[in-house]
Amino acid sequence: MNPHRRSPWVIAAATFVYFFLYAPIVVLILYSFNASRANVKFEGFISSFSDRVEMDGSYVVASPCGPFHWYCDLSKNDDVMEAAGNTLTIAVTATLAATTIGTMAALALQRYDFKIKPFSQLSLYIPIVIPEIVMGIGILTLFSQAFGWLNEALNLVGDARLALGIGTVTVSHIAFMVPFVTLVVQARLQGFDKSYEEAAMDLGANEWTTFWRVTFPMILPGVLSGALLAFTLSLDDFVITFFTNGPGSTTLPIYVYGLLRRIITPQVNALSTVWILTVFIAVMLLQWLQSREQKPAHS
């Protein structure tokens, strides 16, 4: 029986599902070129270039950037730039921290037996089986109660007051990213051949040298996969960030959400399209890393 034979029903169903998945995104990207500022109906592409933006009511007749008018508009939007900066800062910091402690934890869980092991494992499973919002408001409660108490006890005022901001968001991101990093690195450690390490030790290397010269290079692709996964999770996160952010620490998803509840111009679509493209490139990077991982590891 030909394993590649497929019934027309399956092909039809698959096509429908792909269509379902992509139609909204295509429409979204299309509307980022909408000449109508109200962005309710698609009124056509902006066809003329001009030195200044010319409008006819809510219809953009001509623009310095032509059809890419809304993308230029986006680049002048300071709030978006700030949100993008925050998003990246938080993601990079949180990824570095989560990858470090997550890899350490994976090594511990995979290779050692220690007293708090069951507790560690349980803590790592919990974020996966509870809805994100439960964790989000728990952390919010913790911060608001702790900060309230500390601010009073230490008599902090003004700028010195503890409050929600980039710090709280970063710290929370690390918390929900760590289980994923640990899971990925643990999976990588499972097929690990210890004989390389033993050989190194036989040749006189101590544990520290063995780890950095033998073990770490071999698990590096797995660690990088975990890091990239964590990074994308942080960039994308909405719920946890929603409950732990404060003024000045808005991230892109929060910003877009705020826009959706107020005014919607094609600028939102332009932002979305740029976002989609950026993530597309990141996924390509992930694919490239994975293809490198398949090459045999040479010590």
Added chain:
Amino acid sequence: MLQRLRENKSMQGTLLALPTTLWLFVLLIIPLFLTLVVSFGQRSPDGDVIYSFGLHNYIRLFGYSTDCANGQASCFDPLYVNILSRSLSLAFNTTVIVIMMAYPLAYFIARSNPNRRNMFLFMVLIPLWTNFVIRVYAWMMLLRKEGAINIILGWLASGFNVIFAPLAGWFPEMAGVFHINFVPLELLYTPGAVLVGMVYEFLPFMILPIYTSLEKIDNSLYEAAADLGANAFRTFLRVTLPLSMPGVVAGTILVFIPVMGTFIVSDILGGRQVILVGNLIQRQFLDARDPTFGSAASLILMVMTLIVTYFYTRKFGFGEEIIAA
């Protein structure tokens, strides 16, 4: 001391796992306990917590109300129970629809040419890695009165009218049948919109696990079935379906749990009409500023999710092998 550390393997393990365990203890375990403690408390006038012990929040969640219509001292207000049951049924419906849509696609990819498989998977991944909020917005654009769906329906209606115009002319008494007066449908801000939004958000999470388990099925099993005389349908029923169950189970867990807690889909696509547990919790913390009631709702949500997950995994297994893959 370093020498002692070298020899004590257990100590090494503890030290390595300590940062992560501490982090999660402070930011996961303690918050959960704090939520529990706060849920028993009372709301202070400025929206803060008065720590005390009382079950009033839970009683209120399950329907006890003192704000009664006909002057009764107490009555049953099903408001919150309705919210809970609506969330449960939405999560259930979403999961069923997602399985029905994900399975054919996963099957298609798993049985496709191995050279093409990565590309098909990639095409599933791209919407997944697009931001959650953006995907919801995309549906908002489609479902609006002037959105793409209504536009297309309008075209279809016009087309119908054009085609059947002659008939309407010949049979004026039956003109109503041959002419559609198309009024744009109010698709947005309905429970249906929320369902579609949820399905769209979580569809890729079901496709990938089902694909993984289907792909693992050894070809020789199909050959054996064919040798024993089974046709395509029987093979599917007796070989493919049972062996793909771990994928379905893993996917269900990845869909059901988040749907229970999501508030953004119902917020944007459902407007004020559709309130789920997630919205309730969000509003208690942000608008109503009653963290005690919100905490109680949050804990009930968590308990409900854990109960459903427990019974489900007891019957169908945990699908760990798929999650790890």
